[in-house]
Amino acid sequence: MTLGAWNHGAYAGYDEELIREQLARNYAFFGEEGMTHIRAGTVVIVGCGGVGSWVAVMLVRSGVSKIRLVDFDYVTLSSLNRHATAGLSDVGTPKVASMERTLKDIARWAEVDCRIDIWRKEDGGRLLEGADWVVDAIDNITTKVDLLKYCHDHGIKVFSSMGASAKCDPTRIQISDISYTIYDPLARSVRRRLRLQGISSGIPVVYSTEVPGDVKLLPLPEEEFQKGPVKELGVFDDFRVRILPVLGPLPSIFGLHISTYILCEMAKKPILNPLPIKNRRKLYERLLRDLLHRESKLTGQIINKLPIDDDDVALIFEDLHRGRSVVPPHPVPSRPTLMRWDPAEPLTLENCVVFEFAEAEKHARELNVWGEAVQQVVDRRSKEIIGYREWTL
Template sequence: MNALTIQSHRAQLVITALSACLVTSALFTAYNGYTKRERRRNLDDEIRQSLAANNDAPPVVESELVLKDEVFAEELFIRTASNGTYDEDLIREQLARNYAFLGEEGMAGVRGGSVVIVGCGGVGSWAAVMLVRSGVSKIRLVDFDYVTLSSLNRHATATLADVGTPKVACIERTLRRISRWVNVDSRIEIWRKEDGGRLLEGADWVVDAIDNITTKVDLLKYCHDHNIRVFSSMGAGAKCDPTRIQISDISYTIYDPLARAVRRRLRLEGVTSGIPVVYSTEVPGDVKLLPLPEEEFEKGNVKELNAFDDFRVRILPVLGPLPSMFGLHIASYIICDLAKKPILNPLPIKNRRKLYERLLRDLLHRESKLLGEQVNKLPIDEDDAFLIFEDLHLGRSVVPPHAVPSRPQLIRWDARKGLMLENCVVFDFSEAERHTQECLSVGRDPREVWGEEVQAIVDRNAARIARYREWVGL
């Protein structure tokens, strides 16, 4: 009986303790909610006073100030309180999802990070917005250009009211409306290597979103030589396929015309790797530069229309979502790095470089036999092999029913023409052997062997390559 009494007494104590804990927790939660509402109510009063003192400010309707927590918090961050400061609790509430993902230490790195964005158009503006939304507290915007009507299809912050104003100014205005604690340093300047250090001073990361290839290479070279981490955007113009976008080191880029040109120029400067980039493997489709009016050509040298020497005069066609995706790729990569959770091994869309190397070796061997002499270098490279095999032939034989080759071969199509992109096709090994014997060895017209349907495919691919050459020449 005593044992039952003791157990009953203990149960009562446990129940009493749990009840006390629950009551205490409820009171604590209620108190926190009350103090937060009081703090916001005080800030509301300060906002009213500030707006009342501003004769140009629109009248504030009482009902507009009685908002749900989320909307009310937005209003607080849009309209600066008279003392210009914000409670840390409100900042952490705004960044709550980031704290949940990256943790305290990670967010300390993000909030303490400093990023310089050079080029504030379609790519740079989106990178800036998402970096600040994620908690980056110090950002420098560098761009000499102004918002035009044609900017509005891709720019992250520009509106009709911003046309004719500096791009950095309209981005800064939006960033301050997003984050009241952000330190934005806007520079209406063009980056030049002669005094580049001044604009990059203090940067944890530099974002290269420059259109001009010479300035882009100069910036990447400068950052590489001075051990400044830089992330570069390659060409988003004339692209539409989001599945082709990827991040990689500059040395691993495949079939982006701008990436190829930048990679080659950097090699001449002694830079072969170590620069992460976002790029697309998509080959530009049936799009062209927007034409200049005929009267401009009649006036003489159209390059005189350039804002600066060596900058593009004609307008690139751009589908708005693509540059925004490039910018968001950049922001994601930098945020993870600042949080010390870097993306160490970005997954490539295509990673069959060994296949392309083998295709080129086999092609080199066939060309040597065909010409009767040792060929040391082909007029096409691995990027070209990627284009022919992946984009033009989709990894399949040119011969119907276009089977996936077990042993694919690149081979010259017409023996009477030189080896070039337009005159190179994909066969399976047995088909390549037949083509060599019946076409290449005797100079026979390949359409007599393979038919008009295959010739039509070759001609269609040649037309696609011609369009691509127009873009490479930019």
């Protein structure tokens, strides 16, 4: 269903001087040439919930004059904690209709094309027609991957949002290529599915490295199971994305990251080499190599692959052990090392801890050397892993 369509007399009836005054701060930042590109650009946003709505608002506030909104869903009361434009009077109405009213109130000259529709790979090209950029803010993983592949195959620039649910730490949010994402369950699933289709990089994403904390998934009503296979509905098996706990500010921060990136790209002032979280990818790779060497030495066999990967190393080092040794007073190691806590048990996330190198050597020589205090730390970390698995397995 189409609520609106492009009105090609974009600025007709609107005073250019007033438009430029409204966009004065953006002109001061991007300059005349940059703003010319931004105002001439067309952005299609697929998924207009907590993330997509904030992208749309900030793009229009910043001068983007053609925007297409694609979403089949309607505003509910539970949408109001995170949606950029919806209010009580919008409950029960299409999300795109709520957004159109707000966007036109912000910038009367903006062309807002609203589509109450679902993007499908079979006929999705019609919804992306004319796009300079596509924003993927879809919460269904199959549709998300289909959209990303379609854009990749057709040379359409696309930016994808990963999971903002069950997160609360804004300092763990960053932009990177899909190939560099670290310990985001949705990003991992998307990355693997794209790789199976021959796409390993070239898609910028916003994601968080934060592992879900002490929050509970909302129960799934029986009638939801009757609607279809629940495993197809999101990255988390047996749970629909829409019933995950969401702290309202986090989707907005994701949306602001996306809009900023796209504006800079459109203005020909790209963000060069977005900063990876703590620049620790090489550290994780080294820790994994060292662990592989230790495992080979422990088992007396040549091991080519471990049951944990780079992402697991990041989880163990950053989230479980906070980048510190398991041994009190838990200093930041100058030469961090991972190894099994109990050499008699298999290597798992629960049975892998962080040591300073000298501590690791001592642990390899002597069992039960650290005492009850360290064992209690290891036990607490194991419980955290169990909680994490409730979200991802």
